[in-house]
Amino acid sequence: MLNTPIRSVQWSDTHITLLDQRLLPGKIEFLSLTTIEDVWDAIFQLKVRGAPAIGIAAAYGLALWTQQTQLANFDKFRSELEKQGAYLESSRPTAVNLFWAVKRILSVVEQASTVETAKKIILTEAKLIEKEDEGVCRSIGEYAIDLFQDEDILLTHCNAGGIATARYGTALAPFYIAKERGLNLKAYASETRPVLQGARLTAWELQQLGVDVTLITDNMVAHTIKSKGITAVIVGADRIAANGDTANKIGTYGLALIAKALGVPFYVAAPLSTIDIATSSGEEIEIEERHPDEVRTLNGQAITTPDMKVFNPAFDVTPSELITGIITEKGMIQGDYQTKLADLFK
Template sequence: MKRKTDLRSISWQDNCVVIIDQTRLPGELRFLRIKDVHALWQAVKELKVRGAPALGAAAGLGAYLAVRNSKAKDFESFFPGLKKALRYIATSRPTARNLFYGLERIERIALHNRSKGVAQIKRLILKEAQRIMDEDRVSCRLIGEHGERLLKSGDTVLTVCNAGMLATVGEGTALGVLYAAQRKGKRIKVYACETRPLLQGARLTTWELMKHGLDVTLICDNMAATLMRQGKIDKVIAGADRIAANGDAANKIGTYSLAVLARFHRIPFYIAAPASTFDVSIAHGKDIPIEERAAEEVTALFFRKPVAPERVKVYNPAFDVTDQALIKALITDKGVIRPPYHRNIRRIISLKRGHATE
């Protein structure tokens, strides 16, 4: 088995996209080799690869898979096929900003180099996808460095879903803060919410925290309030899938509940995310598109054993939006952003628009 520091949720190896199949964890560490865009779309839809930053990488690599065998002789015949592939990948999951960020960067690099030959444009598309991955590794490290300063040795942190190396190309956003604190020698304890209905906290977060040697305790989602009342939580840190211009943040369903509880119990609540997760074209969180997923995710225990009556009506939004007023600070690769968010996000976040200069 690879060492914890060698594991990558997604990578490009031997002309294939290689991902950890996260639906198999924690029971089995299985790597999947993906060779075409349709298999990649399915892997994204089925959460075999997941997490906003990782989806940005998947988008870029998926675009390359879609066009690498194109027979087009010039840009005018090549670009419609690329555009079709980008639209197709965009239908996989609607909420994560990074997926669209990755697609936009690929389109820009192609348009900027339209005067070049098709073979060279293909190489530049792959290079841009790899650059997205390289940048995310750096972003994760910077998020960790900025965020760990908010933690004291002896703190106990509550987190939800999975915002670690499994959700990024680097070592994570929310969990990256914990890993950075660990490297600084700080003693940090973690409570991980199981994160219904697909148990990303139970299956993924506890798995990787244990691999990193952090003190982690798993709880059911409905235990968080009791822990806070008992004084067992010092901070709450979550990731994000999309952040609006005013600081409202979409993340895994249940995050908003934790923010409300944290406010009532006077516990600082933080969101950790890279600049690429911010969507300044959306003014408020109410306009963030929220993915609704299959009823079976709720009615069956991880698709295997029914836990609800047949034909029961189900509402299954994958994400909720935390109001910016509940967020103590946004921990980013650009630094820690504090209120007023509507002013400071635009001042501090300079969204990377790609390197369309090749």
């Protein structure tokens, strides 16, 4: 069993070693990304997914490009680096950690005056982003675990586990902390159509950890919460607006509405890097729409006609009034999200 999560993104001197999450749970395969184009494709194709992991991959992607470029003029180097950052940002529009990581890498270049110095600083910063994320996720887990008791039953949607971050995950972090403390948290995981991250990744990860986990289809959520004694719902986030509106995997909004109707707490677990103070509300968050074939097929088999019209948003936005609390590495906030989220950055 996997008491320590697989590290899904790692720097390996001349390349990036990446867990291909598309193949789980049937196959554990690591890819070697040798170009920034490989990194763009890995993000776009969901080889790497989970907002923090995407951010780490993007940071290492820029570091990889800097190690390979032959540009010697610092101004030209910096200009091209900005273009490469914009290129990576074009891979997926919703998860803010991607943009946060690119911006952070670009900002440290201001400390350099030569290309060689910039290369060293960028790689150091990318490694720091990964290291910090591990500590952040652990802190989220330690704050979250205080909300629950032994034998509580939590329901989660999509995958916000160790493979979606540097380690521990966000929404799944309390399960890792519970194991360390000898507590028994049980879980229900929704399958998360159409890409099945809940079935393929979350259920597998919790099972490897030794958690009592039960898989359900997405349309079983209301009945499960009502009939199985669900204590709370906990999910991750891809972007949190300044007012607390939260973009997460499609289906999260409906889950929050059901939890509200049934009187069950609904928690969002996310690092500060997922909070986008520059976006005032969820209405401003761009929602990625993915290829219709994700819905037209299941495990590679057609389930409808080839020309069937499809609406396939990858995310939805849960209004802040449906969220019981947002758990970050600085603790949980509730109530006036507009003020309290802003205060986190002071």
